[in-house]
Amino acid sequence: MLFLGEYEHSLDSKQRLAIPSELREVLNPAVNGDSFIAVPGADDVLTLWPNQTFEKLAMDHGGSLIGDEVLRRFERSFFSQAARCPLDSAGRVRIPDRLLTRFGLVGSVVILGVRDHLELVSSASWKSQQKERDSTAGELFRQANQVMKSRSGGAR
Numbered sequence: 001m002l003f004l005g006e007y008e009h010s011l012d013s014k015q016r017l018a019i020p021s022e023l024r025e026v027l028n029p030a031v032n033g034d035s036f037i038a039v040p041g042a043d044d045v046l047t048l049w050p051n052q053t054f055e056k057l058a059m060d061h062g063g064s065l066i067g068d069e070v071l072r073r074f075e076r077s078f079f080s081q082a083a084r085c086p087l088d089s090a091g092r093v094r095i096p097d098r099l100l101t102r103f104g105l106v107g108s109v110v111i112l113g114v115r116d117h118l119e120l121v122s123s124a125s126w127k128s129q130q131k132e133r134d135s136t137a138g139e140l141f142r143q144a145n146q147v148m149k150s151r152s153g154g155a156r
Contacts, residue, residue: 001026001050003113008123010108015100016092017120023113024091035086038095039078041119046103048093048118051084095120 007020019036032050039054041047049057058079085093100106108123 001028001032001053001116003115003118005113007111007113008108009111011095011100011106012092014094015097016088016094017109017111018090018092019087019118020111021091023111023118024087035084036093036118037082038085038093038099039082040099040102041117044103046095046099046105046120048085048120050117053116 003023003026005020005022007023009018009020011017027050031052033052033055035051036048037051037054038046038048081099083096083099085095087093095105103120104122104125105120106122110121110123110126112119112121
């Protein structure tokens with residue numbers, strides 16, 4: 001599964017967001033599940049993870065039944081803000097009001113395909129970031145290449 005692209009959609013009157021068919025088509029319910037997990041992500045965006053992908057990643061990081069205090073505080077904050085968002089028969093998800101409010105998502109929303117998850121950002125915010133993204137793209141690619149080299153032991 002590989003999520004790609006940028007899509008602008010509007011929340012409907014019931015605060016449901018239509019997931020574009022191009023993104024739904026890459027989901028395999030047997031592997032990825034039939035719903036999304038909405039959770040605050042880095043860079044002040046709301047992320048949508050296929051539920052089985054999210055559960056696998058969460059479990060791969062091990063349990064913290066009595067674990068480290070910092071980890072317990074993080075998990076309390078992170079998982080308590082998460083919400084299961086089933087896809088309805090029309091390919092829409094209902095995102096809880098508390099998450100929509102926190103991330104300023106009203107009306108027009110941009111859905112970004114980001115490899116293994118989706119990110120939601122307000123259309124106005126995304127447009128205002130466009131100029132900065134365009135001016136720093138070359139530097140960002142250079143920095144990302146350095147990170148990938150360091151992860152692979154410099155083989156790139």
